[in-house]
Amino acid sequence: xxxxxxxxxxxxxxxxxxxxxxxxxxxxxxxxxxxxxxxxxxxxxxxxxxxxxxxxxxxxxxxxxxxxxxxxxxxxxxxxxxxxxxxxxxxxxxxxxxxxxxxxxxxxxxxxxxxxxxxxxxxxxxxxxxxxxxxxxxxxxxxxxxxxxxxxxxxxxxxxxxxxxxxxxxxxxxxxxxxxxxxxxxxxxxxxxxxxxxxxxxxxxxxxxxxxxxxxxxxxxxxxxxxxxxxxxxxxxxxxxxxxxxxxxxxxxxxxxxxxxxxxxxxxxxxxxxxxxxxxxxxxxxxxxxxxxxxxxxxxxxxxxxxxxxxxxxxxxxxxxxxxxxxxxxxxxxxxxxxxxxxxxxxxxxxxxx
Amino acid sequence: xxxxxxxxxxxxxxxxxxxxxxxxxxxxxxxxxxxxxxxxxxxxxxxxxxxxxxxxxxxxxxxxxxxxxxxxxxxxxxxxxxxxxxxxxxxxxxxxxxxxxxxxxxxxxxxxxxxxxxxxxxxxxxxxxxxxxxxxxxxxxxxxxxxxxxxxx
Numbered sequence: 001x002x003x004x005x006x007x008x009x010x011x012x013x014x015x016x017x018x019x020x021x022x023x024x025x026x027x028x029x030x031x032x033x034x035x036x037x038x039x040x041x042x043x044x045x046x047x048x049x050x051x052x053x054x055x056x057x058x059x060x061x062x063x064x065x066x067x068x069x070x071x072x073x074x075x076x077x078x079x080x081x082x083x084x085x086x087x088x089x090x091x092x093x094x095x096x097x098x099x100x101x102x103x104x105x106x107x108x109x110x111x112x113x114x115x116x117x118x119x120x121x122x123x124x125x126x127x128x129x130x131x132x133x134x135x136x137x138x139x140x141x142x143x144x145x146x147x148x149x150x151x152x153x154x155x156x157x158x159x160x161x162x163x164x165x166x167x168x169x170x171x172x173x174x175x176x177x178x179x180x181x182x183x184x185x186x187x188x189x190x191x192x193x194x195x196x197x198x199x200x201x202x203x204x205x206x207x208x209x210x211x212x213x214x215x216x217x218x219x220x221x222x223x224x225x226x227x228x229x230x231x232x233x234x235x236x237x238x239x240x241x242x243x244x245x246x247x248x249x250x251x252x253x254x255x256x257x258x259x260x261x262x263x264x265x266x267x268x269x270x271x272x273x274x275x276x277x278x279x280x281x282x283x284x285x286x287x288x289x290x291x292x293x294x295x296x297x298x299x300x301x302x303x304x305x306x307x308x309x310x311x312x313x314x315x316x317x318x319x320x321x322x323x324x325x326x327x328x329x330x331x332x333x334x335x336x337x338x339x340x341x342x343x344x345x346x347x348x349x350x351x352x353x354x
Numbered sequence: 355x356x357x358x359x360x361x362x363x364x365x366x367x368x369x370x371x372x373x374x375x376x377x378x379x380x381x382x383x384x385x386x387x388x389x390x391x392x393x394x395x396x397x398x399x400x401x402x403x404x405x406x407x408x409x410x411x412x413x414x415x416x417x418x419x420x421x422x423x424x425x426x427x428x429x430x431x432x433x434x435x436x437x438x439x440x441x442x443x444x445x446x447x448x449x450x451x452x453x454x455x456x457x458x459x460x461x462x463x464x465x466x467x468x469x470x471x472x473x474x475x476x477x478x479x480x481x482x483x484x485x486x487x488x489x490x491x492x493x494x495x496x497x498x499x500x501x502x503x504x505x506x507x
Contacts, residue, residue, distance in 0.1 A: 146452050150467055153451035164395070171396045174427060178396065267422045267429055269445075269455030270466040287450075288468045292484040299482050300449065 019207070023230035026213050030107060034211065034234075035241045036100035042242040043093035044199070046249070047131075050086040051188065058138070060184040062177030065140035066263040073260065084253035090132065092249065094279045097128055105317070105337050109212035112325040115318035117209070120202040122315050127195045132277055134187040140180060145264035147276050148183075149175050157300045174266070215327035275351065282347035283307060314340075402426040406502030412494065415440075420456035425501065429453060430490055432501060435474060436461060442490035442501045443476040449483045463487070 008014055025034060057076055059068040072079035101121065104110060110118035137148045152175065156166030171178040217225065228234055276284050287303050294302040313320065323330045404426040415421070415434040422429050422445050431445040433456050443463070445453050452467035462479075463472040471480040476487035493500045 146467060149452060150450040167396060168394055172399060266453075267424060268453060269422065270452040272466045274452075274466050284468075288482065290482060292449075292478065292482055298484050300484070 020231055021229070023207070023210070024227040025211055025230055025234040026217065027226040027228055028213065028217050030103070030214060030217075033100075033103040033107065035238065036096055036103055037206075038238045039241055039245055040093060040096045040100050041199075041203075042245060043089050043096060044195075046085065046089040046246075047093060048192070050082050050089065051192075053082050054086060055188060058184075060138070060181050062140065062180060062264075065138060065180055066260075069139045069260060080257070081253060084257055085249055087258045088249050088252045088256075090135065091278070092245070094128060094132060097125060098279070101125065102337065102341065106334075107212065107214040108321075108324045108327075108329065109214075110318040110324070111215075111321075111327075112318075114205070114209060114212055117202060117205040118318050119315070120198055120205065124195065124198050124202060127191055127198065129279070131187065131191050131195070132279065134183040134191065136277060137180060137183045138187065139260060140264045141261040142264055142268065142271060143261055143274060145175060145266070146270045146274055148179065150276070152179075154300065154304060157298070157304055159301070176266075215324075215329065218327060278348065278352075281351040282344045285347040285351035288351075399427075404503075406500055409442075409499045409501055411497050412499060413497070415499070418458040418461075420458075422453060423501075425490070430501065431456060431463070432492070432499065433463075433474070440492040440494070440499060441474060441476075442492045443472075444488040444490070447483055448478065448485040448487065449481075454487070 004013075025031065054072065057068060057072045057079065059065060069083070073083050074080075104118070104121070133148075133151055137144045152166055152169045155169055156162045158165055167173065169179070169182070170176070171182040213225075275281065283303075286306075287300075290299040290303050290306075292299050297305075317333070318324075321330065321333045324333070407423070407425055409421065409423050409432050415432070417434055417438055418436050420431055420433040422431050424430075429445040431443055431454060433441045433443070435441060436458075447454050447465040447467065447470050449465065449468055449470050452465050454463050454465045454470075454472070456462075457464045461474045463474065463476065464470070465481070465483070469481045470478065470483040472483065472487055473479050476489060478484070478486050489504050491502045491504050493502065
């Protein structure tokens with residue numbers, strides 16, 4: 001308390017305290033959705049923490065990367081734990097971000113005035129996938145090597161700037177040690193920097209605009225709606241959710257370790273059963289079934305076109321779904337979301353089963 | 355000088371200074387961005403101009419076997435068919451750049467990444483590959499297998 005007074009005498013922080021104490025969380029059937037963003041935030045903090053620890057031992061480079069990861073998991077005390085937590089937390093992070101995104105979508109929380117929150121969230125999603133893609137290469141194992149070859153080759157198929165994008169990503173014409181150094185820089189410096197700024201903006205918007213409720217709840221007069229204070233009630237519930245997630249990660253890390261696999265070899269054939277990370281699986285599976293040529297364009301380009309258009313529509317939902325601003329649910333957007341989820345689940349399952 | 359004229363001169367001077375400032379700003383931003391953008395593009399590596407390589411002795415290759423070797427910077431796959439003949443093809447799939455593998459049971463070339471299939475001559479026969487694999491010439495001289503660039507003529 002003394003410290004608080006000391007600071008408050010010099011800089012007025014009582015206003016921040018006032019805002020924090022005023023914050024309330026609506027209570028209704030969807031209150032549980034409010035945990036999802038918080039859990040994503042918690043998982044990101046775990047990533048930063050374990051990531052910094054891993055950087056202390058990891059050595060980028062074609063001759064050292066795989067060996068240093070092996071060293072971390074076999075020689076460094078609790079190195080295996082830190083690496084497993086980093087891998088598991090990364091995967092859960094993407095999963096929770098997806099959950100968070102879809103609940104926001106179906107609650108129509110992107111409607112006016114929260115368009116910017118949706119856009120900043122979308123940028124955070126893209127950055128997260130960038131984290132996943134760049135981090136996947138760092139152990140320099142066989143799977144990572146081919147996944148990066150494929151991923152960067154897709155970038156190379158973009159019209160006009162493709163060649164430039166490919167060389168920019170690979171730091172040369174082939175995936176090599178130079179690519180690894182570049183991905184390391186992207187994963188540990190470039191992305192964390194941009195992500196932190198974006199995340200700050202995202203969180204400020206949420207604080208300034210308050211929690212959104214679905215249109216149906218909003219129609220209820222404000223006096224009849226139930227809510228609880230954020231401090232301390234909801235913050236404690238949040239903390240409990242975080243604790244449960246941390247325990248799940250610990251269990252997964254101990255009982256389901258991620259295989260390191262064989263070291264990357266540019267002269268080996270891609271092994272049978274090769275697949276990307278699960279969150280790229282639905283796209284991977286789609287690419288498999290696009291024929292070599294669709295009409296007059298190459299299948300590869302057709303796939304890029306398809307996903308770019310789809311992604312762009314999803315990005316722009318707050319501006320396309322105009323009825324949402326009046327609190328009206330249009331069947332078109334509801335079905336758009338449902339079909340998208342079905343498509344993602346079916347293609348992911350199909351990819352794993354075949 | 356009348357009052358209006360003076361303010362006009364002032365306005366002109368202001369817009370002139372504004373233009374100067376804006377141009378300066380653009381020039382400054384460009385002079386920062388240009389070197390950074392150039393820095394990001396890796397320097398061109400000297401092309402390894404390889405015209406032919408030796409991949410081993412015939413005895414290194416049992417019938418129906420294959421080996422991926424480096425030809426310059428690119429990997430190529432050297433196959434000995436069931437019939438005993440040799441075949442050399444580019445080893446990276448024309449779809450998304452994965453390294454292919456030789457399937458001895460069917461004498462086909464398969465890419466595990468997206469299930470692309472080529473026949474033994476490198477022609478794409480099913481799956482997503484849009485083009486056949488590039489061909490290389492195989493010569494045998496005194497039991498040695500020599501793979502070289504196809505004559506373009």
